[in-house]
Amino acid sequence: MVEKNPSIIAREALKLLFARQLAPTPENYQAVYGEVAGMAIPIPASLARQIVHLLEFGQPAFAGRDERLHEMAEQLMHFLRQPSPDLSTAELLLQNFNHRLSFAAQDEAQLRDTLLRLLGLIIQNIAALCLDDQWLEGQLDALQTATEPPLTLPHLQDIELRLKDVIFKQTEAKERLVQAQTQVRNLLATFIDRLADIGDTNTSYHDQLERCATRLTQVSHLHEITPLLEEVMTATRAMSERCSTARCELQTLREQSEQGLAEVERLRHELVHTSVLARQDSQTGVLNRRGMDEALEQEVIRTQAAGVPMCIALLDLDNFKALNDRLGHEAGDKALQHLVAVAKQIMRNQDQLARYGGEEFVFLLPGTQVQQAVEVMKRLQRKLTTRYFLQDSERVLITFSAGVAEIAPNESYQQALVRADRAMYAAKRAGKNRVMAASMDA
Numbered sequence: 095m096v097e098k099n100p101s102i103i104a105r106e107a108l109k110l111l112f113a114r115q116l117a118p119t120p121e122n123y124q125a126v127y128g129e130v131a132g133m134a135i136p137i138p139a140s141l142a143r144q145i146v147h148l149l150e151f152g153q154p155a156f157a158g159r160d161e162r163l164h165e166m167a168e169q170l171m172h173f174l175r176q177p178s179p180d181l182s183t184a185e186l187l188l189q190n191f192n193h194r195l196s197f198a199a200q201d202e203a204q205l206r207d208t209l210l211r212l213l214g215l216i217i218q219n220i221a222a223l224c225l226d227d228q229w230l231e232g233q234l235d236a237l238q239t240a241t242e243p244p245l246t247l248p249h250l251q252d253i254e255l256r257l258k259d260v261i262f263k264q265t266e267a268k269e270r271l272v273q274a275q276t277q278v279r280n281l282l283a284t285f286i287d288r289l290a291d292i293g294d295t296n297t298s299y300h301d302q303l304e305r306c307a308t309r310l311t312q313v314s315h316l317h318e319i320t321p322l323l324e325e326v327m328t329a330t331r332a333m334s335e336r337c338s339t340a341r342c343e344l345q346t347l348r349e350q351s352e353q354g355l356a357e358v359e360r361l362r363h364e365l366v367h368t369s370v371l372a373r374q375d376s377q378t379g380v381l382n383r384r385g386m387d388e389a390l391e392q393e394v395i396r397t398q399a400a401g402v403p404m405c406i407a408l409l410d411l412d413n414f415k416a417l418n419d420r421l422g423h424e425a426g427d428k429a430l431q432h433l434v435a436v437a438k439q440i441m442r443n444q445d446q447l448a449r450y451g452g453e454e455f456v457f458l459l460p461g462t463q464v465q466q467a468v469e470v471m472k473r474l475q476r477k478l479t480t481r482y483f484l485q486d487s488e489r490v491l492i493t494f495s496a497g498v499a500e501i502a503p504n505e506s507y508q509q510a511l512v513r514a515d516r517a518m519y520a521a522k523r524a525g526k527n528r529v530m531a532a533s534m535d536a
Contacts, residue, residue, distance in 0.1 A: 106130045114183075115169060122186060137181040142174040145188075160198045166191045375449040377427055378434045386448030386456055390507040393446075397460050398503065405467035406507065407457040408514040409496035412526040414453040417490070425485045426453075429492055432483045440474055456511070464500040464531050471496045471529040495521035499532035 107127040108118070116122045149167050170187045173179055375382040381389060390406070397404040411417075411433065418426040430453065437447055437455075446458040459467045475493065482489040497517025501510040513532035521528040 103127060103130050114173065115165075116187075126183060137174070137179050137184045142179055142184070145184075146171050146174050160194070160201075163191075163194050163198050166194055378430055378449055380434055380455070381446060381448035383448070383451060386446075386450065386458075389446050389448065389458060393458055393460050394501060394507050397501075402461045403463045403500055405457075405459040405462045405464055405498055405500045406510055406514055407459065407467055407471050407496050407498045407529075408450065408511060408518050409455050409457070409471065409494045410518055410522070411453040412493045412495055412522075421485050421488075421490070425490075428485065429483055429490070432481075433478070433492060433494070436477050436481050437474055440470065440477060464498055467498045467500070468529050468531050471498060475527065475529070493527040495519075495526050496529045497521060497532055498529060502534060 104127065107123060107130045110126045110130060111118055111122060114126075116126070149171050153164065153167050166187075170184075170191055173187060174184060374380070374385065393404060411429070414426065414429070417429060430449075433455070434447065437457075441447065444460050448456045448458070450456045457467075457471070459470060462470070478492050478494075483492050484490070495518055497514040497520070499510040499514040499517065501507055510532075513534075517530040517532035521530040524530070
């Protein structure tokens with residue numbers, strides 16, 4: 095093998111540094127010099143492809159506000175896509191990229207924490223400015239919860255859907271509240287006008303009496319007194335009638351005002367309750383049917399876009415009617431709450447639980463294949479066997495039957511629920527306290 099002249103190698107190394115836009119540092123120069131001199135070791139092609147894929151997936155997250163980091167990522171991917179890229183040069187490029195990325199990651203973390211602190215201050219300020227608006231408590235509590243770490247996408251999406259629902263309902267209720275307040279204000283304005291009319295009438299009556307009194311001092315004959323007395327009696331009679339009419343009108347206005355104020359107070363209470371009851375099942379605290387539909391729709395879009403599996407499990411408590419008949423409906427309600435409490439102990443952050451109706455519940459299990467979902471349900475069954483439900487000192491074992499379905503790429507969640515429902519009833523027929531996976535053609 096003919097050895098290259100060192101000066102030629104040096105010139106080619108400098109050219110390569112310039113072509114790759116590498117800084118002319120001693121480390122960069124040494125790595126490129128070795129590559130030009132024929133001492134380079136190629137990086138394995140599979141490893142190069144994995145690094146390129148990693149950079150492609152991660153670039154939108156780490157290079158959004160750092161143009162230099164974006165350029166370094168593009169440069170590294172371009173180099174790794176070349177035939178037999180040099181290992182030492184790749185290592186050097188990765189070191190430089192990692193160094194820059196560490197600073198970018200710190201900036202992103204500081205930016206996130208600062209934004210959360212600012213959001214927290216805004217929420218506190220809104221709460222301070224709206225002490226009398228109790229209807230805001232639901233939104234403020236939800237936003238305050240959303241700013242608390244750890245942040246998860248499903249949690250933020252749940253907060254978003256909850257607030258949208260609350261805002262919609264509260265907008266309707268607040269419009270009715272504004273209308274009721276306007277009616278009360280109009281009634282008060284009419285009330286004040288009536289009082290002003292009474293005042294004007296009294297003034298007119300008083301002036302008329304003053305004029306009659308003045309004329310009375312000027313009377314010299316008895317027959318001149320008669321018309322004055324008739325005028326006074328007529329004025330007094332008219333005054334009495336106007337006072338009687340005004341009294342009736344004021345009484346009516348008072349009753350209408352009291353009704354309007356009562357309606358305003360009722361609507362205020364409705365606004366407060368709307369904040370809490372938007373998408374929650376009041377009995378168990380989990381998502382209600384509407385909340386489940388919204389959460390499922392959101393999760394299906396997200397998981398299908400990410401190309402990850404998603405399962406839903408439909409479970410139904412065994413012998414629930416018999417439990418209600420024997421121990422009472424209050425015990426049945428407590429049994430449902432007990433199931434939810436135990437279920438939350440095995441749920442991951444991304445999992446969600448909803449009450450489908452009666453004693454039926456739906457588990458949302460994103461990023462989970464059907465066999466894994468079956469194991470989750472079986473783990474919940476085992477957990478329930480160690481956590482008896484107590485009613486009047488009686489230990490009651492709660493069991494359930496469940497059907498699990500993995501949502502197919504071109505399938506709606508409603509269709510998957512139908513399959514899960516069929517599998518659940520198959521588990522019931524097989525002896526209860528079982529979990530069965532739904533077939534794709536069910």
